[in-house]
Amino acid sequence: MNEIIEMLSFSFMQRALIVGIPVALCAALLGVSLVLKRYAMIGDGLSHVGFGALAIASAFGWTPLWVAVPVVVIAAFLLLRLSENSKIKGDSAIAIISSAALAIGVVIATVGNGMNTDLNSYLFGSILAASPQDVVMSLCLSAVVLAVFVLFYSKIFAVTFDEGFAKATGVNSGAYNMLIALLTALTIVIGMRIMGTLLISSLIIFPALTSMRLCKTYKSVIICSAVVSVLCFIVGIFTSYFLETPTGATIVIVNLIAFLCFALISKIKGWMFTHERG
């Protein structure tokens, strides 16, 4: 108990939690839509673009978030357009853009300052990454994402479940797709520093998949993945502090364990159901 109080007295830990919990919450909410719309890889692509933007920003000495937010938002619009109508299929388009952005980022980061530790913390995340000014901006962005999600909840459901129907009955589904992409972009940029470029997309995909093992309605999937995501984040960050393991990777492993537990329970439930029926 004393150890936990001691841990919470560090200001970097407080910042990591204040930035991380809202991000975990936003990522889980958006993740349900992204997974169901088969857009899960967009999150991965965007985080790599975000890495490129961060590398450029730090090479020129600009504030990282001010550069990364607009760049990733623009990339989100482009990726959405690409996956909707283009000759190159969506998944290959995402692969091209994300690996290209990663490559550009790595080259610029090494040429720019030659600091490998910095590069490492971008790629795999760092508990120390959240600076005091990041905290303010992160909290504002998370609040915006949460508010928009709650206000547009029913529209996001309709567009996720059946875009054709929504469009045909006069709902502007294109605009709501853009909204989802925009919110995803913001969430990724905020969460990237703690989770790392390579691992942030797991924050989006894991909680949604985990809760879909057991929950049968959209609302319960949303609520369950929000709870699972925040819990996994907190458990992961505590574990990484005590075991001195990398933060992002630890959180992903906690998420993986949660997923396996849910999958196992779902299997057992299915087995009991068939067993009862004989």
Add this chain to the structure above:
Amino acid sequence: MSIIECKNISMSYDGVAVFDNLSFTVNSGDYLCIVGENGSGKSTLMKGLLGLKPVTGGEIIYSDGLKKNEIGYLPQQSGAQRDFPASVYEVVLSGRLNKRGLLPFYSHADRQAALGNMERLGILELKNRCYKELSGGQQQRVLLARALCATSKLLILDEPVTGLDPLASSEMYRLISALNKESSITIIMVSHDIVAAVDHADHILHLSNNEDFFGTTEDYTHSELGSRFLYHNCHCDGCEAHAAFHHDQSHIHSYLKSNGGGRE
């Protein structure tokens, strides 16, 4: 009173024209079936009527004050929906979305309408069930209830009985006919089951690569195009002539001869 009027419309799919110069009118209270072979442009036409695809020529006039948010639509199911975690109530309620504008939450009236439509289609007891665990026929009823939430005037149905067993499909046809007769909802249905279409609809639009038919079902059964697909016991002069034409195979022999083929 006409509700949709198509004047000389043309549409294309992937840059290839699928039909042109098509004209027909749907009146309020009609039950129109759009039939035709694969690739004849049924689905493209339907997307045009729904405003999901632009027409390349001519115009579609929605008269009678029919707004975009007064069309109910029953799409074909996509694979993604089959494993979508959603309750029946959530799906049906989402049909009311087009009445909300930018308002964020559903009102009491929306919830009542959703429950009312579920009762109308006999799926009220499935309210809290998971959509993906239902049978094909039940899923179609859920989607029909959702479409009814979006409209009280016009329903556009895309192959509503595809994949249903005979019992479920006749039940589906019965429900659609009841909506048309008892609630005077205009129905436009895309189907490739011509026999069922003739049984239920009062107007037929048959899209065929070079000859289209539009008219009442009665006229259709006596037309040359209709008589190709329907067996019936009508012995009027027209039908006898069509039958004689269909049984006459001399054009096939002359075709084979002129191409040097045949088995002689």
